[in-house]
Amino acid sequence: xxxxxxxxxxxxPADGDLPRTAAExxxxxxxxxxxxxxxRLAGSGTWLEAGHPVRARRTMSMRLMAGITSxxxxxLTLTCGAGTTLAELKEATRAHGQxxxxxxxxxxxxxTIGATAAAAVEGPYAATFGRPRSLVLGLECVDGxxxxxxxxxxxxxxxxGFDLTRTxxxxxxxxxxxxxxxxxxxxxxxxxxxxxxxxxxxxxxxLDAYLRGPLAPLACMKAVPPVQLPPREDEWHMVQIGxxxxxxxxxxxxxxxxGETVPQHETALDALAGLHRxxxxxxxxxxxxxxxxxxxxxxxxxxxNPGLLGEPA
Amino acid sequence: xxxxxEELRRLVGDAHVLARPTQLLVxxxxxxxxLQRDPGLAVFPxxxxxxxxxxxxxxxxxxxxxxRGAGTGLSGGALADxxxxxxxxxxxxxxDIDPVARTATVEPGVVNxxxxxxxxxxxxxxxxxxxxxxxxxxxGNIAENAGGPHCLKYGVTLDHVVRATIALPDGEVLTLxxxxxxxxxxxxxxxxxxxxxxxxxxxxxxxxxxxxxxxTLLADFTSVRAAADATSLIVAAGILPxxxxxxxxxxxxxxxxxxxxxxxxxxxxxxxxxxxDGPAAGLDDDAAAVERLCRESGARDVRxxxxxxxxxxxxxxxxKAFGAMGRISPHLVVQDAVVPRSRLAELLDSIAAIGExxxxxxxxxxxxxxxxxxxxxxxxAHDADESARVHAAMREIMATCIAAGGTITGEHGVGLDKxxxxxxxxxxxxxDAMCSLxxxxxxxxxxxxxxxxxxxxxxxxxxxxxxxxVAGA
Numbered sequence: 001x002x003x004x005x006x007x008x009x010x011x012x013p014a015d016g017d018l019p020r021t022a023a024e025x026x027x028x029x030x031x032x033x034x035x036x037x038x039x040r041l042a043g044s045g046t047w048l049e050a051g052h053p054v055r056a057r058r059t060m061s062m063r064l065m066a067g068i069t070s071x072x073x074x075x076l077t078l079t080c081g082a083g084t085t086l087a088e089l090k091e092a093t094r095a096h097g098q099x100x101x102x103x104x105x106x107x108x109x110x111x112t113i114g115a116t117a118a119a120a121v122e123g124p125y126a127a128t129f130g131r132p133r134s135l136v137l138g139l140e141c142v143d144g145x146x147x148x149x150x151x152x153x154x155x156x157x158x159x160x161g162f163d164l165t166r167t168x169x170x171x172x173x174x175x176x177x178x179x180x181x182x183x184x185x186x187x188x189x190x191x192x193x194x195x196x197x198x199x200x201x202x203x204x205x206x207l208d209a210y211l212r213g214p215l216a217p218l219a220c221m222k223a224v225p226p227v228q229l230p231p232r233e234d235e236w237h238m239v240q241i242g243x244x245x246x247x248x249x250x251x252x253x254x255x256x257x258x259g260e261t262v263p264q265h266e267t268a269l270d271a272l273a274g275l276h277r278x279x280x281x282x283x284x285x286x287x288x289x290x291x292x293x294x295x296x297x298x299x300x301x302x303x304x305n306p307g308l309l310g311e312p313a
Numbered sequence: 314x315x316x317x318x319e320e321l322r323r324l325v326g327d328a329h330v331l332a333r334p335t336q337l338l339v340x341x342x343x344x345x346x347x348l349q350r351d352p353g354l355a356v357f358p359x360x361x362x363x364x365x366x367x368x369x370x371x372x373x374x375x376x377x378x379x380x381r382g383a384g385t386g387l388s389g390g391a392l393a394d395x396x397x398x399x400x401x402x403x404x405x406x407x408x409d410i411d412p413v414a415r416t417a418t419v420e421p422g423v424v425n426x427x428x429x430x431x432x433x434x435x436x437x438x439x440x441x442x443x444x445x446x447x448x449x450x451x452x453g454n455i456a457e458n459a460g461g462p463h464c465l466k467y468g469v470t471l472d473h474v475v476r477a478t479i480a481l482p483d484g485e486v487l488t489l490x491x492x493x494x495x496x497x498x499x500x501x502x503x504x505x506x507x508x509x510x511x512x513x514x515x516x517x518x519x520x521x522x523x524x525x526x527x528x529t530l531l532a533d534f535t536s537v538r539a540a541a542d543a544t545s546l547i548v549a550a551g552i553l554p555x556x557x558x559x560x561x562x563x564x565x566x567x568x569x570x571x572x573x574x575x576x577x578x579x580x581x582x583x584x585x586x587x588x589x590d591g592p593a594a595g596l597d598d599d600a601a602a603v604e605r606l607c608r609e610s611g612a613r614d615v616r617x618x619x620x621x622x623x624x625x626x627x628x629x630x631x632x633k634a635f636g637a638m639g640r641i642s643p644h645l646v647v648q649d650a651v652v653p654r655s656r657l658a659e660l661l662d663s664i665a666a667i668g669e670x671x672x673x674x675x676x677x678x679x680x681x682x683x684x685x686x687x688x689x690x691x692x693x694a695h696d697a698d699e700s701a702r703v704h705a706a707m708r709e710i711m712a713t714c715i716a717a718g719g720t721i722t723g724e725h726g727v728g729l730d731k732x733x734x735x736x737x738x739x740x741x742x743x744x745d746a747m748c749s750l751x752x753x754x755x756x757x758x759x760x761x762x763x764x765x766x767x768x769x770x771x772x773x774x775x776x777x778x779x780x781x782x783v784a785g786a
Binding site: 072073074075076077097098120130133134143147148149150151153154155156157158159160161162163164166167169170171175186187188190212214215243244245246247248249250251279280281282283284285286288290291293294297298 | 457458460464468469471472481487491492493494495496497498499501502504505506509510522524525545548549550551552553591592593594595597598599651652653654655680683684685718719720721722723724725726727731735738739740742743744745746747749750751752753754765766
């Protein structure tokens, strides 16, 4: 992507503010500290209205810090730059029967893994396969003092030292600009099917029992009408069933006992998930003394996304 | 210390404050033999109010302290070197079990296995199952972000903690969560902070529904390499067993010669204990796939536990393996490292070679599915030459695991035991950032001082201390 493609009405990143390495990102941050300038952090720049207005005239985009740097399918782990899109991850992992089951709202072609981790946005598979807080094994970031932090590791279990990975995930870049992530992948289920199921509005008993029981699907989302319709007696839910063939058959039978079912394309639920609005966490931020101390320790000059979380100026 | 002891006695009663060296003797080590420190004082509050009051008195005295659960840790993390030991094992109340929300709220001294026992009537259990689960406390599990065999499928402690009320070392009581409603993941930072960030007052954890069906398999191999290869194949095939454990011949011998004999084949070079669980539908297919992959890797035999009793017996051998090693020698180093799962076979060969080079006996019993190695070395700590060889071998094993892209601890924590490896694993900037994180919770660094991150890694330490003494004046 070249600069000319930037069409968003936030300050375009200058050439120097599109780092390709953590060292380059650190130099941007140090430069901003010296200039006492705020830095807006962006991935693809598609999700700018997530929080309070950012007090920054300068944007650092991680979009060029893209690409998979290591992937060993036998370990089900992968390392990539923060600007890598989820579509790139999907393509690389699907060839090995694996995937990164995050499916956050938005579009895979522009959603970057760095932004997904920074905002800790999760999709419909979170309960089954994990969310950013559990699927990110480690990450590299540049904090507001210019330190390059290599948090966590690349292996699937790790308790060495204090958990800077968990600290950074969901912090919206205000503690550190994520430059690289180490991910845990999952195996694609041997078989998947997508169904819509109709339930009576006001009586979800059978659906809930199905969702809490042993034959539960991978994901379930309520289908939302695009326009306001007159009140209806029923509502539709989209269900993704996955597992080995024997399980899928049993789960499908159980779903049919819930209500009328309609088969859907296997990507229908993913498409529905993409349209959902994520929770407005950045707008509802809770600032207590501990959180303020955390911010001050990692970004004492308030360089990183200043104002986004509505912190006291 | 005397004024502090007097004040603590008034709070919790004479019987629950220990100050005589002979009384304190039992608190000089945790479950890792070889590391010993003598506390100066020990205090055991019995209620939530007492616990908070004790933390506040310690703060008022500027007294450093070490929180301790059952003392089953394996990194020397719960040792107090001349300072106050704050034991939470009397706080063992299960405050609430909510079968609908599938959560439990407990005090920090509740024993892990007793929580599962209390949840059992609801068809629920607490998933993290460290081998010490019949003794270790939930508070200690939170401090260490404890794992266990079934964490392969169900995740470690952090994945099961919803919310915690904590006392910061300065005595402030607050509630931490994962930030899901807008906030930093302060709970994620707290879990696994090895007692350096504060004290758990109560914690709400998730309970999991008991699986509808469980199949436990024991695969018998004539080489460790073949067992490791089978592990990598099962992981790569996308099967996610509930647990996938490897034990080698020295471990099998120790177990089979003990009261925990589980019926493992004594002539096997290694066995894999594999458990698949979940809905009954399709589970047989998963078990069949595991059996096939084991046989393809060279398993002589794959046995399926016929009933719950046999399953329990197979698991008892695994979980009591460390104890069984007590028959071999007076002391035992229990190691804990994680490596990429695709390199298990190669690294086990390297570890065996390191053992031969230093003439020490290594028993491997570990969470193979996670790549979480536990190379254990039985030895006699009173034999100076043997101790030196054991420690040289350990250092070489750790360096090998780090070089392979692994880490120095998967579930036991850094404590005192692994401090020396932190600088090999993390950059100076990263260690300094860890110090910053600690300062957020405990700027005075009174909670478990000297553990987890080497003090010399903290650039601002002296500056922070002097700034605080000015601010606190």
